[in-house]
Amino acid sequence: MSPEPRHQALLSVRGLGVFRPGPGGEVAALRDIDLDLQPQECLGIVGESGCGKTQLLHALMGLQSGNVRLAGSVRFRGEELLGASAQRLALVRGRRLALVFQDALSALNPYLRIATQMTEGARAQLGLSRRAAWQRAATLLESLQIDAPARRLRQYPHELSGGMRQRVLIAMALMCEPDVLLLDEPTTALDVTVQAQVLAVLRELRARSGVAMIFVTHDLGVLAAIADRVAVMYAGRIVEQAAAAHLYATPRHPYTAGLLHSMPRLDTPLDTRLSTIPGQPPRSGATSTGCAFAPRCPLAHERCTQLPVLRCADNQFPANGTVACHYDGPAQGLREIWP
Amino acid sequence: MNTLLLEVRGLQVRYPAGHGSQAHTAVDGVSFDLAAGASLGLVGESGSGKSSIARALLRLVPASGSVMFEGRDLLRLSGTQLRATREHLQIIFQDPLAALDPRMRISEIVGEPLREFRPQYSAAERRHQVLRMLERVGLDSSHLDRYPHEFSGGQAQRIGIARALMLKPRLLVCDEPVASLDVSITAQIVNLLSDLRRELDLGLLFIAHDLATVRQVCERVMVLYRGRVMEISSREQLYTAARHPYTRALLAAVPVPDPSHALPQAVTASMPEEAPRGKASVAASGCVFRQRCPQVFARCSEETPALRVAAGGLVACHLP
Ligand SMILES: Nc1ncnc2c1ncn2[C@@H]1O[C@H](COP(=O)(O)OP(=O)(O)OP(=O)(O)O)[C@@H](O)[C@H]1O
Ligand code: SF4
Ligand code: SF4
Ligand SMILES: [Mg+2]
Numbered sequence: 001m002s003p004e005p006r007h008q009a010l011l012s013v014r015g016l017g018v019f020r021p022g023p024g025g026e027v028a029a030l031r032d033i034d035l036d037l038q039p040q041e042c043l044g045i046v047g048e049s050g051c052g053k054t055q056l057l058h059a060l061m062g063l064q065s066g067n068v069r070l071a072g073s074v075r076f077r078g079e080e081l082l083g084a085s086a087q088r089l090a091l092v093r094g095r096r097l098a099l100v101f102q103d104a105l106s107a108l109n110p111y112l113r114i115a116t117q118m119t120e121g122a123r124a125q126l127g128l129s130r131r132a133a134w135q136r137a138a139t140l141l142e143s144l145q146i147d148a149p150a151r152r153l154r155q156y157p158h159e160l161s162g163g164m165r166q167r168v169l170i171a172m173a174l175m176c177e178p179d180v181l182l183l184d185e186p187t188t189a190l191d192v193t194v195q196a197q198v199l200a201v202l203r204e205l206r207a208r209s210g211v212a213m214i215f216v217t218h219d220l221g222v223l224a225a226i227a228d229r230v231a232v233m234y235a236g237r238i239v240e241q242a243a244a245a246h247l248y249a250t251p252r253h254p255y256t257a258g259l260l261h262s263m264p265r266l267d268t269p270l271d272t273r274l275s276t277i278p279g280q281p282p283r284s285g286a287t288s289t290g291c292a293f294a295p296r297c298p299l300a301h302e303r304c305t306q307l308p309v310l311r312c313a314d315n316q317f318p319a320n321g322t323v324a325c326h327y328d329g330p331a332q333g334l335r336e337i338w339p
Numbered sequence: 340m341n342t343l344l345l346e347v348r349g350l351q352v353r354y355p356a357g358h359g360s361q362a363h364t365a366v367d368g369v370s371f372d373l374a375a376g377a378s379l380g381l382v383g384e385s386g387s388g389k390s391s392i393a394r395a396l397l398r399l400v401p402a403s404g405s406v407m408f409e410g411r412d413l414l415r416l417s418g419t420q421l422r423a424t425r426e427h428l429q430i431i432f433q434d435p436l437a438a439l440d441p442r443m444r445i446s447e448i449v450g451e452p453l454r455e456f457r458p459q460y461s462a463a464e465r466r467h468q469v470l471r472m473l474e475r476v477g478l479d480s481s482h483l484d485r486y487p488h489e490f491s492g493g494q495a496q497r498i499g500i501a502r503a504l505m506l507k508p509r510l511l512v513c514d515e516p517v518a519s520l521d522v523s524i525t526a527q528i529v530n531l532l533s534d535l536r537r538e539l540d541l542g543l544l545f546i547a548h549d550l551a552t553v554r555q556v557c558e559r560v561m562v563l564y565r566g567r568v569m570e571i572s573s574r575e576q577l578y579t580a581a582r583h584p585y586t587r588a589l590l591a592a593v594p595v596p597d598p599s600h601a602l603p604q605a606v607t608a609s610m611p612e613e614a615p616r617g618k619a620s621v622a623a624s625g626c627v628f629r630q631r632c633p634q635v636f637a638r639c640s641e642e643t644p645a646l647r648v649a650a651g652g653l654v655a656c657h658l659p
Contacts, residue, residue, distance in 0.1 A: 048521040162385075191384040191548065196592035197605035218522055221594035225602050244598045260596060262526035264551035267595050270574065274526040274555060280491050281521060296523075 008078060009036035010212050011060070011097075011180055015072035018052070018059050026069070028287070029055045030236045033072070034310065037180065042206060042213040044227030044244070046220055046259075048281045052236040053216045054102065057182045060214075061099050062089055076180075094125050098173035102184040104165040108157040114168055115153035122175035133175075140171040143208075144201050163194035167201060174211070181213045187222060199225050220259060224248060232256045235282050235292035242313060242321025250331040252313040252323040254297050257334040275338035291326070298337040299327050344510055344542040345373040345396075349404035352391045352566075365391040366402070367566040370646070375509065378536060378543040380557035382550055382589065388566040389546045393514045396544075397430055408510070426456050429503035433515035435495035439487040445498055446483040449473065452505045472501045476531060493524035497531070504535065510542040517552060529555050550593050554578055559652070562586045565627045568646055569655055576651030583656050585628045606631050626657070634658060 016033035019026040030052045037043050047053050058064055060074060062081070074081045076092055084092075101107035109117060118140075119133035128136065134153065141149035144167040157165055166186060173181055186202075187195040203226060205211060215226055223230055224244065231241040232253060240253035251257040261275035279296040282288070290305035291297070297304070303326045313323040313331075327333075352366035366388040373379050381389045395402035396413065398421060406413040408428060416424065432438050439448055450469045453460055460468070470480055476497040487495060496516060503511055513532065517525040533556055536543050547553050553560055560577045562570045562585060570583040581587045591604040625640040626632065632639065638657050646655045 048523060192550070192592040192594075192603070193384060193588060193606050195594070196603040199594075199603060200605055203602075219594070220522075220596040224596050224598045224600065225594050248597050259522055262523055263596055264525070264529065264549070264555045265595055266551050266554065266578065266590065266593055267597065267600060270554070270578065274530055276526045276530060277523040278527075280493055280524060 009075075010039045010041075010077060011035070011037040011214075012075040012078075013060070013072070014075075016056075016059060016074060017071035018055050018064065019069045019071065021067055028236055030059065032237060032310075034238070035231065035241075037212055037214060039179075040206070040210040040212055041229065042215055042227050044223035044230040045214060045216045045233060046218065046223055046230060047233035048218055050281060050283065051233045053218075053233060054184055055236075056233075057099060057184050057214065057216060060182060061097060062093055063099075094121070095176045096178055097180045097182060098176065098178035099182045100169050100173045100184060100186055102186075102188070104162065104169050104186075104189065105157070107169055108165060110157055112156070113153065114155055114157065114160070118153070118168070118172045118175060121172070125176050136175060137171065140174055141168070143205070144171050145197070146171075161194075163190055163197060166190060166194075166198055170198075170202070170205075174205075174209075177209075179212060181211050183213060183215045185217050186215070188217065188219070195222070202226060220248070220263060221265070232259075235288070237292070237324065238310065239293065239325070240313070240321065240323045241310070242323075243319075246313075246320050251334060252321065252331055253293075253325050254299055254327065254334055254337060255293050258296075258338050261335075261338045277338070291324075301326065342375045343372055344375040344377070344408070345371075345544075346407040347371050347392075347396075347404070348407075350392065350395055350406065351403045352388070352395050352400055353403075354400075365566050366395065368404070369563070369566070369568055370404075371561055371568070371571060373510070373542050373544065375542055376536070376540040377559070378545060378557040380553035380560040381544065381546045381563060382548065382553055382560060383563035383569075384589075385548065386565075387563040389548075389563060390514050391566075392563075393430060393512050393544070393546060396512060397428070426452075426506045427509045428512070429506075429508040429510070430512040430514065431496070431499045431503050431516050433518045435492055435499045435516075435519075436487060436490070438499050439495060441487050444484050444486060445473070445478075445490075448487070449498060449502045449505060452502060456506055468505070469501075472505055473498075475535075476501045476504075477527070491524075492520050493527060496520060496524075496528055500528075500531065500535070504539065504541075507539060508541070510544065511536075512544045512546075514546045515548070516545075518547070518549075525552070532556060550578075550589055562589065567627055567655070568653070569628065570652065571646075572652030572654070580651075582649055582652075582654045582658075584632050584634050584658070588631070588633075606633070626655075 013033055013035040017028060018030040019028050045053055059070060070082055076096060081092060115134060115137060118137040122128055123133045137153060138149040141152055146152055146164055146167055187198050217223060227244050230244050230247045231238050234255050240256050251260055258277040262277055277296055282292055291308050294300040294304045308324045308326050310322045310324045312318045313321040348370045350366055350369040353364050356362040369392060383389055394400045396406055402414055446466060446469055450465045453465050473482060478497055517528050529552060535541060545556050558574055560572060560574060561568060564585050569585045581590055588606045594603045624643050626644050629635045629639040644655045644657045646653045
């Protein structure tokens with residue numbers, strides 16, 4: 001477990017684990033997750049499919065099904081949420097934390113007008129009148145650069161474009177003025193041009209309202225445009241966490257370095273061959289005693305059969321980030337390991 | 340060697356009216372060439388007609404115009420003639436698992452084209468060739484007798500590639516071959532396709548919505564907007580000095596994994612973010628991109644810009 005943060009974090013996660021029953025006993029979907037989200041901060045979480053990103057957001061929101069066991073602690077402004085009363089949870093999770101679901105099309109009910117879907121929750125939670133809730137919905141849509149919001153409110157989801165639907169979902173999550181917005185792959189299904197617009201809208205929202213965000217994606221490119229800090233997940237664990245500027249410039253985990261070198265990107269010289277990480281990510285729920293990345297890691301060593309714990313990436317600058325890897329050579333060394 | 344492999348002229352794909360949708364033109368007068376062994380990328384936003392072009396070449400949708408391939412017009416071939424061209428023209432799709440028959444073993448799936456087009460081969464010969472191809476795409480003999488569900492997405496895409504290349508085709512059409520793969524797997528498949536193209540002198544028509552991926556694979560790039568060609572340029576030209584405002588907008592929107600890099604840009608703040616939905620059939624005259632173009636001027640709504648020759652390629656825009 002990492003030391004307690006100096007300032008009180010808005011959201012503080014310690015040792016979070018998500019376990020579900022499997023044929024041969026419990027299977028861990030997530031393990032030993034430690035995270036702090038500071039007020040106004042945007043924390044990016046990146047990882048490949050099945051690494052547990054969505055599970056993490058759902059665990060924070062208390063959305064897992066009945067047979068799932070949670071371990072550890074999730075504190076919101078110091079108050080423990082795991083095991084709190086349903087009443088208390090409804091208040092925090094409905095209002096202070098809001099989740100924007102992954103798939104904008106299926107997250108909206110095709111048979112209900114946008115207005116109905118946007119205002120229902122807020123009217124129940126905040127006791128707003130119909131008129132006040134409509135007013136708030138229209139203002140939010142407008143602030144997310146949707147033109148003619150009053151007309152949009154009367155429309156059905158299929159009448160909106162993909163980018164608009166995504167922004168409607170974001171607006172919906174903002175109806176109760178949450179302190180934390182959890183976003184699950186909010187731009188993955190969008191064209192790059194629309195993605196750029198949604199990212200701009202989210203940046204503007206942060207600057208204006210100061211809402212803190214946890215932004216989950218598989219795309220390190222997208223996070224570079226929005227995250228202050230990035231956590232990299234692999235096989236249900238966080239393997240590296242650092243300020244964005246550090247993570248992209250000097251990744252400390254072989255996996256992070258590999259991802260960065262294997263991404264097609266526009267800022268490399270033409271004819272740069274992509275590096276490749278051999279093999280494939282483990283299936284979700286697969287168990288390994290040592291480092292889960294070892295089968296794919298060029299630096300794997302005997303010591304890697306022991307589980308690496310998250311430690312300071314750089315003892316001289318502990319604030320720069322944490323990494324879960326036994327490699328303790330210079331960070332520059334990681335640049336050369338990927339052919 | 341610079342012989343033409345594919346010569347597409349005035350390709351049009353119209354979908355008839357269906358449940359709740361009007362008839363509309365998804366591909367409108369698209370022309371391009373592909374030299375033997377060359378690679379052409381097809382990019383554009385969702386709905387721009389990329390897949391419709393691929394489906395038209397394979398006669399999976401009705402189309403008009405002409406598609407000359409090895410001296411014959413694919414759009415005018417009869418069933419048996421068409422079947423014969425399959426030997427030289429193959430396609431792989433975005434969802435690799437869905438493209439594989441779940442009840443067949445990998446050896447059967449990859450060997451099927453041989454069974455059909457090389458009936459003279461013995462079962463042993465077939466198995467031998469299948470194994471060699473599997474090894475070439477990074478799989479091995481332990482995979483021969485397994486079923487598709489035992490494979491990950493990346494492996495399934497390798498199997499799809501192996502099957503498509505079994506008869507040594509001259510043209511491989513790839514419709515978003517990496518769009519559903521994990522980040523760490525995308526690079527493996529991108530490198531594999533680039534290597535195979537060089538080794539086998541394979542013509543490649545590579546469809547992707549991701550301009551950074553296309554940059555890795557293709558020597559030339561065609562940019563589509565609402566079923567029309569906006570620009571066809573060499574890779575060098577397009578990625579260093581794109582000429583069409585739409586191409587520039589697409590490039591500016593691509594995020595770069597470096598926080599010190601310029602932020603991805605939306606087309607322009609005041610413009611609609613995407614093509615109006617509903618009636619996708621294109622306007623009678625004028626530039627189809629004009630509602631979103633940051634550089635639009637009077638002539639753009641009066642006259643449709645023709646595709647004209649410019650340094651490093653072709654561009655359809657009234658700007659000089
Ligand atoms: N079978 C069909 N029937 C009717 N319309 C169709 C059909 N297939 C595609 N279309 C329409 O044709 C246009 C072009 O679609 P197409 O699938 O070719 O685009 P695309 O560029 O491949 O898009 P994406 O990036 O989403 O794959 C769109 O307006 C689409 O809605
Ligand atoms: S712990 Fe070992 S195997 Fe795991 S990432 Fe570090 S060096 Fe590689
Ligand atoms: S023709 Fe006019 S509207 Fe079309 S891309 Fe060129 S400048 Fe823009
Ligand atoms: Mg398509």
